[in-house]
Each structure stands twice: as structure tokens, then as C-alpha cells.
Amino acid sequence: MKSIWIIISTLAIINLLGIVGFVGWLVNSGRLDQDRIDRIREVLTEPIAMEKARLAEQAAKDEAKAKEDAEAKRRSGTPESAAEAIRRHRDELEAKEALVARLRQEVAQLQAQLATQRSKVDADRVALDERAKALADREMELNSSLQSEQFKTALSALEAQKPPAAKQILQTLIDDQRKDQAVSYLAAMGERARTRIIAEFIKSDEKLAADLLERLRTRGVDAGSAATTASAGDGGGTPTAP
Numbered sequence: 001m002k003s004i005w006i007i008i009s010t011l012a013i014i015n016l017l018g019i020v021g022f023v024g025w026l027v028n029s030g031r032l033d034q035d036r037i038d039r040i041r042e043v044l045t046e047p048i049a050m051e052k053a054r055l056a057e058q059a060a061k062d063e064a065k066a067k068e069d070a071e072a073k074r075r076s077g078t079p080e081s082a083a084e085a086i087r088r089h090r091d092e093l094e095a096k097e098a099l100v101a102r103l104r105q106e107v108a109q110l111q112a113q114l115a116t117q118r119s120k121v122d123a124d125r126v127a128l129d130e131r132a133k134a135l136a137d138r139e140m141e142l143n144s145s146l147q148s149e150q151f152k153t154a155l156s157a158l159e160a161q162k163p164p165a166a167k168q169i170l171q172t173l174i175d176d177q178r179k180d181q182a183v184s185y186l187a188a189m190g191e192r193a194r195t196r197i198i199a200e201f202i203k204s205d206e207k208l209a210a211d212l213l214e215r216l217r218t219r220g221v222d223a224g225s226a227a228t229t230a231s232a233g234d235g236g237g238t239p240t241a242p
Contacts, residue, residue, distance in 0.1 A: 182212075
């Protein structure tokens with residue numbers, strides 16, 4: 001126990017001598033005097049948080065004092081020196097330029113964002129248009145195929161009818177404001193069947209028959225023989241050869 005105490009005491013004395021020697025070196029080298037010792041003591045006695053609060057309070061007081069002095073100087077009518085005026089104008093100009101630069105940067109960023117959003121919207125619109133077109137083409141193709149099959153079936157059934165019955169079916173379409181569809185059937189059927197049906201129209205309504213013949217002509221269908229057939233029928237049969 002005594003040996004341990006001797007060791008501890010010896011180390012403490014060595015540390016103390018080291019500290020004293022270091023302090024002596026600071027004093028002899030001109031790095032430490034009484035004024036610095038007092039300032040170190042003040043720094044160490046005040047907590048950091050209190051020091052920051054004190055400095056912030058002092059800065060606020062200095063700023064307020066500077067504003068009060070400037071306001072008092074303005075009210076007193078003390079003329080501003082040329083150097084002060086130049087400095088003030090330069091500071092104002094620099095502040096305005098900084099504001100303009102910041103606003104330009106913000107505008108550039110907004111324009112870039114807008115351009116990005118616009119590109120995305122355009123790309124989405126193109127994709128949507130392409131998809132809509134593909135769907136429309138597909139729907140048109142399906143409708144065309146379906147209508148083609150239905151048209152062929154209806155045409156076959158119509159050609160199988162006797163001329164008066166076929167004429168009545170087409171008359172129903174015409175009465176339902178579907179004259180173009182009736183003309184389409186007439187244009188697609190065989191010449192013999194078409195001639196007989198047109199002849200039936202000529203017997204009942206020459207004006208309607210003439211309109212149908214004109215519509216067929218505009219589609220490139222020659223239905224003129226129907227009028228000859230109907231005329232022959234009205235004359236009492238086939239004319240006798242001389």
C-alpha cells in the first residue's frame with residue numbers, strides 16, 4: 001500500500017512540474033501574460049450556451065443601434081457624402097442584381113420542369129392517339145368483315161325472292177330513309193335479277209325508278225335494259241317481228 005502511494009505521489013509531482021514548466025515557457029516566450037490569463041478565466045467561467053446567447057443579444061443591439069443612427073442621421077438632414085452615396089447605390093445595385101439573378105434561376109428551373117412535363121404529356125398523348133387509332137382500325141376491320149358477311153347473306157336472300165317481293169323489301173328500305181343501302185343491293189346483284197326488280201319499280205313509281213337508275217349509273221352500273229323490259233311488258237308482251 002505504501003509503495004502504491006509513493007508511485008501516485010511521484011506521478012502527481014511529475015505532472016505538476018510539467019504543467020509549471022509549460023506555463024513558464026508560455027510566459028517566457030511572450031505567449032501568456034496576466035491579461036490573457038484573465039480572459040482565459042472569463043472564457044472558462046461562462047458556459048458556451050450563455051456565451052452564444054450573449055453574443056447574439058449584443059449583435060442584435062448593435063444592428064438596432066446602427067439602424068437608429070442611420071435613421072437619426074436621415075432625420076437630421078446631414079448631407080450624405082459622395083463616397084457614402086456611391087457605396088449605398090452600389091449596395092442597392094448589387095442587391096437588385098442578386099435578386100434578378102435568383103429570379104432568373106427560379107424561372108429557368110420552372111421552365112425546365114414545364115418542358116419536362118410537356119414532353120411527358122406529348123408522349124402520353126401520342127401513345128393514347130396510337131392506341132385509339134389501333135382500336136378504331138380494329139373495330140373498323142371487324143365491322144367491315146361483319147357487314148360484308150351480313151351483306152352477302154342479305155343479298156343472296158334478296159336475289160332468291162321473286163321480283164315483286166324483292167321490290168317490296170327494297171321499298172321498305174327506301175321508306176326507312178335507307179335508299180343508299182337499297183341501291184347497294186341493286187348494284188351488287190346479278191344483272192337479270194336487277195333488271196326484273198327495276199322493272200317492278202318502273203311499273204309502280206316511274207319517278208323513284210328513274211332516281212334509282214341514276215344512282216346506279218353514278219356507281220358505274222348500266223341498268224338501262226330495265227326500262228326496255230318494263231316498256232315491253234306494258235305494250236302487251238314481246239313485239240312481233242316484222
